[in-house]
Amino acid sequence: MKNFYILSILVIFLINSVFSNKIENNDEGFYMIYIRDPSEENHNKKRQEISDNVEATINEIHNLIVGNFNTYKNVTVLEEMEEESNLRKRDDSENTEIDYGESPFIYPIANVNDKTILYSYLTGDLVDTIREFPDVLGFEKDFVYQAEAHYSYNRVLKHTGWSDLLVRKETPFHLSSISQGEYSSKFVEEYDTSYYYPVTAGTDVDVFIFDQDFNFNHPNFSNTNREARCLLSVDKSKVTEINSKICGNKDSSVNHGSKVAAVIAGTTDGVAKKANIYGINFKEFTAANEVAALQYIKKKYLRANKAIFNFSYGGYKYSSQVEGEYSSEQEIINSLAQVGAVFVASAGNDGTLVNDVKNDLYHLPSQFNNVISVGGVNSETSSNIQYIYRAKLSNYGNGIDIFAPFDFSIAYRTMDDKTNMRSNPSGTSYSSAIVSGVAALFMGENIGKTFNTSIMLKNYLQKYGQENRVQNITYDTPGLFVNNGKLIVYSMNGVYNGCGIHAGESKCSDNKCCSILGYCQKYGTSSCKIDNGCQTLYGTCTK
Known part of the structure; x- marks a missing residue:
C-alpha cells in the first residue's frame, strides 16, 4: 500500500511536471483560458452577460496585455484585433446574444460546466503569469484545422522557411507566377492560380514610392494597421511634407502612383500587403527632385535595413553629360545603401539596350550602382509548357538584374476620389513594383538582419529566383525570373504526372x-x- 501511495505521488508529480513544462514552453499565439464561473443564473439569461468575477479577471488580463505590448513578437495581431473591435462597435446593425465586453484583446466565447472560456492572444510569459490568477483553471492553445486543400501547408513552410503561411486564391498571373516554379501540364494537370506568401507580408518595412498621383483611399489600402499615405511633395527640388491620402494632379486619369502602390502592397492586388507604403509625389521626374527627396528621407524618415525605394520611371543619358565620375544621384544612392536601404528601378519600355555602350547611352536611374534593374516578361503556353519571355517593349541587355511580369490587373480609385476602377496596365513600372514587393517580403521575414541593394540581390532575389527561366533574351541579358521563395508547383485538382517540386513534391x-x-x-x-x-x-x- 505504501509503495502504491509513493507510485501515485510520482505519477502525479510527472503529470504536473509535463503540464508545467508544456505551459512554460508555450509559444506566442491564441489561447482559450478557462475561468471559474459558477454563476448559473448568468448562463441561463437570454443575453449571455459577463459575471462580475469574470469581468474582474478580464480587466486584469487586459491591463497585463497592454502593459506588455513590447514583449510580443507579432504585435500586429493585437493591432488587428483592436481594429476589428472598433469596426464592430461602429456597426449599428450588429446583433449578438453574447456580451464580448470592452476589451479587444480578451473576451468570453462560451460558458461550460461552471466555467467561462476566454479567448486571447498571449505570449508564453503572459501564460505563466495568468495561470497563477485565483480564478484561472487552465489553458488550451487554439488549434488551427487545415481545410482540405490542393497544397500542403507544412511542406510549403518546410520548403520556404517562412514563419507562417498565407494563401490568396484566384489571383492574377502577376501574383500566382511569382510564388511557384515553372508550370508544365506534363507534370501538373491544372495551373495553380493561388498566391502563397509569408504571414509577415512586409510587416515593419517602409517602401518609398517616387512617382506621381496617389490615392490611398481605395480598399486596396484599407488595412489600417500599417501606413499607406502620401508623405512628401517635391517640386523644383523643394520638399514639402504632406499627410494625406490623396496627392498629385486631381485631373489626372493616369493614376500611375496609385497603380504602382497597389502592385507593391495592395491588400487584394499587392505582393506585400502589410508593408508601409509612402507616396513621394513628384511634380516632374527630375534628377534634382530625386536627390532632394532622398536627402530629406535620409535625414528624417530612413530606418536602417527596413527601407526600399521604388523608381518606376527613367530615361537615357549620355555619360559625357556628367563631369568626371561625379553624379549627385549616384552619391546619395550610395550613401543610403551604406546605411541599409534597397533601391529598385524599372528598366524602361523602349525595347532597346539599357546600356548602349556603342552610342554612349545609359538608362537611368536603373543603371546606377546599388539599384536593382527590373525588366518585364509576358507568358504563353505552348505544347503544354508555360513559357515566360521578354516583353517586346521591355528593355534588355547587360545591366538588367531580374525580370518580373509586365502585364497586370489592378484595382484603384480615380483622383476625384469617387470612382473605383479596375485597370490592366503594362510596363516595367509595374515589374519594378513586383520586385519591390518581393524585397519587402524578404525584409519582413528577416527583421534584424542587415540589408542593402547588394545583399538583397545576391542573398535573396538571385538565391530564390528562377535562373534561365526567361526566353527570347539577347546581349548577355540574365534570364532570372523573380520568385518569393516558394518554388513548389501544385495542381488545383491534385492530379500529377511527374515527381519533385514541379509536380507538387509527388x-x-x-x-x-x-x-x-x-x-x-x-x-x-x-x-x-x-x-x-x-x-x-x-x-x-x-x-
Whole structure:
C-alpha cells in the first residue's frame, strides 16, 4: 500500500511536471483560458452577460496585455484585433446574444460546466503569469484545422522557411507566377492560380514610392494597421511634407502612383500587403527632385535595413553629360545603401539596350550602382509548357538584374476620389513594383538582419529566383525570373504526372526513381543514378 501511495505521488508529480513544462514552453499565439464561473443564473439569461468575477479577471488580463505590448513578437495581431473591435462597435446593425465586453484583446466565447472560456492572444510569459490568477483553471492553445486543400501547408513552410503561411486564391498571373516554379501540364494537370506568401507580408518595412498621383483611399489600402499615405511633395527640388491620402494632379486619369502602390502592397492586388507604403509625389521626374527627396528621407524618415525605394520611371543619358565620375544621384544612392536601404528601378519600355555602350547611352536611374534593374516578361503556353519571355517593349541587355511580369490587373480609385476602377496596365513600372514587393517580403521575414541593394540581390532575389527561366533574351541579358521563395508547383485538382517540386513534391511508386527532369523512371536506368541528378527525396536512386 505504501509503495502504491509513493507510485501515485510520482505519477502525479510527472503529470504536473509535463503540464508545467508544456505551459512554460508555450509559444506566442491564441489561447482559450478557462475561468471559474459558477454563476448559473448568468448562463441561463437570454443575453449571455459577463459575471462580475469574470469581468474582474478580464480587466486584469487586459491591463497585463497592454502593459506588455513590447514583449510580443507579432504585435500586429493585437493591432488587428483592436481594429476589428472598433469596426464592430461602429456597426449599428450588429446583433449578438453574447456580451464580448470592452476589451479587444480578451473576451468570453462560451460558458461550460461552471466555467467561462476566454479567448486571447498571449505570449508564453503572459501564460505563466495568468495561470497563477485565483480564478484561472487552465489553458488550451487554439488549434488551427487545415481545410482540405490542393497544397500542403507544412511542406510549403518546410520548403520556404517562412514563419507562417498565407494563401490568396484566384489571383492574377502577376501574383500566382511569382510564388511557384515553372508550370508544365506534363507534370501538373491544372495551373495553380493561388498566391502563397509569408504571414509577415512586409510587416515593419517602409517602401518609398517616387512617382506621381496617389490615392490611398481605395480598399486596396484599407488595412489600417500599417501606413499607406502620401508623405512628401517635391517640386523644383523643394520638399514639402504632406499627410494625406490623396496627392498629385486631381485631373489626372493616369493614376500611375496609385497603380504602382497597389502592385507593391495592395491588400487584394499587392505582393506585400502589410508593408508601409509612402507616396513621394513628384511634380516632374527630375534628377534634382530625386536627390532632394532622398536627402530629406535620409535625414528624417530612413530606418536602417527596413527601407526600399521604388523608381518606376527613367530615361537615357549620355555619360559625357556628367563631369568626371561625379553624379549627385549616384552619391546619395550610395550613401543610403551604406546605411541599409534597397533601391529598385524599372528598366524602361523602349525595347532597346539599357546600356548602349556603342552610342554612349545609359538608362537611368536603373543603371546606377546599388539599384536593382527590373525588366518585364509576358507568358504563353505552348505544347503544354508555360513559357515566360521578354516583353517586346521591355528593355534588355547587360545591366538588367531580374525580370518580373509586365502585364497586370489592378484595382484603384480615380483622383476625384469617387470612382473605383479596375485597370490592366503594362510596363516595367509595374515589374519594378513586383520586385519591390518581393524585397519587402524578404525584409519582413528577416527583421534584424542587415540589408542593402547588394545583399538583397545576391542573398535573396538571385538565391530564390528562377535562373534561365526567361526566353527570347539577347546581349548577355540574365534570364532570372523573380520568385518569393516558394518554388513548389501544385495542381488545383491534385492530379500529377511527374515527381519533385514541379509536380507538387509527388513521389514515384516503388521501384521507380525521380529523374533530374521530374519524370518517374524504371529503377535501374541511367536516370536513376545520383550522379545523373536522380532526386533521392522523391524515389529510389543508385550510386
